[in-house]
Amino acid sequence: MERRTFLKLVGLSSLFAEGAFRRLFAAPQPTVAVARGKDYARTTRSALALLGGMKRFVKPGDVVVLKPNMGWDRTPAQAANTHPLVVRALAEEALAAGAKRVKVFDRTCNDERRCYVQSGISDALKGMKGVELKFIENERFRRVPIKGAVLPAWELYDEALSADVFINVPVAKHHGLSRLTLGLKNVMGVMGGNRGSIHRHLDDALADINSVLKSHLTVIDATRILTDHGPQGGSPADVKVMDTVIASTDIVAADAYATTLFGLKPEDIPVTVAAHKRGLGEMNLKRVRIVTA
């Protein structure tokens, strides 16, 4: 074979093989764990177990941040906040894995005192040694350079950034603008400043934030989901019980899977698409290993 033909052949074949090569050399196929069951604490634990258990993420002495969605003055049954049992199970698992401290907080939309109480999370975590349910303190926001597609920089919460392990625990629910709010949108809870102003380019802005604040683990509470009038709902008619907890190290894949629970496709959610395009994770569920229990 002539040298030229050889080069052509190799060049062309690499074009075809590109996908295959990628799969071989790129990050291994992301896993999404899906657990179902009425006992939400146990369901959360089995989702974790499918991923290899909390010990895979939390090393002894770590400071762990759990970022549930508890932004609204709504009860657990109203599906606007992360279920308290899911949060508690994660806190217990983190402690069992040797975490030094587990911090739980959210920058709420309604009054933080009412949100923490009404969400049931305050009660659920009461008396747990090593677990702190904390109010946001403004002085802890720190301006972080992002150099993203739309956000050059933003004030982010120091305790979230400095945590050894950041566990993102959203509740799956409807949202008027982004259609759904899942893991990618849940990080808005550590944003300072006039965060409402990012709604004008929400998809790219959220991708920007998620590119600097990485969720080591995303656990989506879909024990019950809010199908309409999100993000705070209020009417039981909008709540659908799914008894599902989804966990993944790939936030985009977790969001993509959760989208299907609403009868939607991942590509229907612009935030998911934007994050995928930025290389923050896999949205094509065919390329995701889904394990169930």
Next chain:
Amino acid sequence: MKRITSARISQLLFLVLFLVLFINTEYRGRDEINGAVNAFFRADPLVAAAYLLAAKAFTWLLLPAVLLLVATALLGRFFCGWICPLGTILDLLGGRFRRRGAPSLFTGNAKYWVLLPLLGAALAGINLAGLLDPLAILVRGLAFSLHPLLGDTTRGAWVGLYRVLGEGRDLLAPGYALIRDHVLPFRETAYPLAFLSALILAGVIGLEGCESRCWCRRLCPLGTLLGLAARFSPFNRRPEKLCADCRACSGLCPTSFDREILQKEECIFCMECAVRCPSARVRFLPGSPLAGEGPLLPQRRVLLGGVIGGLLAARFFRFRDPAAQARVLRPPGVRDEGAFLAACVRCGECMKVCLRSALYPAVLQSGVEGLYTPVLIPRLGYCEYNCTLCGQVCPTGAIPNLPVPAKKREVIGKAVFDRNHCLPFAKKINCIVCEEHCPIPAKAIRSRRVLDTDDQGRQVELLVPYVVDELCNGCGICENVCPVEGKAGIEVFAVKDRTPLREFQGPVPVEKGGDPYG
């Protein structure tokens, strides 16, 4: 402070109780407040009298005040010497002043010229009693000035520690949490009239520089009212006059023994003269009521002049600027402005307790007659959907104490979009932060999916918001969270018709549009 007597112990206990109730007038993790400082106002006969005259109705909430008035008619002005927290503060601080003697302006009928116009104005429907009520002066001074100052300073130090220690500050966090949760106000709220409130309180304390209990004796309208009732008390001091051989009482008495005979309407039953009498002569014994010096009521010209002055004042200060008026948003459950002005004590409790610091004392936006009445300023705070605290602490029911479901339906105002500011209209940019935050389950703010062309000529799919008036309760969260800087793209305006919203019957049918779940 002088030596310990039962009156002193009672004073201190009531002062502590007052402060505990004041601190407790805040959300503490439960929907109901167990005890709030309104207990003191409900026992305040001046509040009751002004309410009766202004609202021309009785409310059982004020029964304790009636009981206190009856007790005063039996026992005298014991409230002032045993209970009143402002009086206690005056006693605690008064010793530090060098007395110069009361200015002539305050002597004689001055106290009636304070009390009677207040009652006269009440008769005309404007309840101004709270402006000079001693408890209200104290609560406002604390709530608008001193408590926020304490909060600001402590929190400032705490933030300063963070700048120095960083995360290391967490070691001290439990100690700070204790103070934050049990002493400090939750939010750093700056109130209008903070300075005036502090000034009035300081002025009352400063009067101690004239003579002891100068305020209580010469001006306090509550004291004057109690003094009128005290004249009926059958308890008389024996001997009635200063004893020629001693006259020690004139130095011991904090109020009225600078004359020969103890003035019954000014005696606050502190018992100093009885406890410290060198010859143990002094007794308070039952005898004939109405004993004492001078007539029961002041001269006719004072009586008439005072009442008529109040009536006129109430009429002369009625001017209201319509533009400001449009933004006078009252707390939830207030349906009629006139009835509200007649019943509101201006004690400041609703503003103290407001969860989101949404309520502020009116300066002039509701006219001079509305000074210190609560007004909701949505850009600073909104009415929390599930919260009923202001109604719980209102001493007169001017803000009704409603169950949560009823309160949610009460109309504060109505939200209106300003298309010159609202992003989808003005800039062709998607936003819907207001819709997101609207707490009404069926959403009083909704949006249509509209195809439009932006300024660059690009096709854009816009979510264009609109208000459903039948569902809007005017809570103001939309205006509060509107990300447009400065003036919001949506604002809540006052409405005359504040008929509560219809009872929610499940989900309200939603206009089918681009809604994926419709």
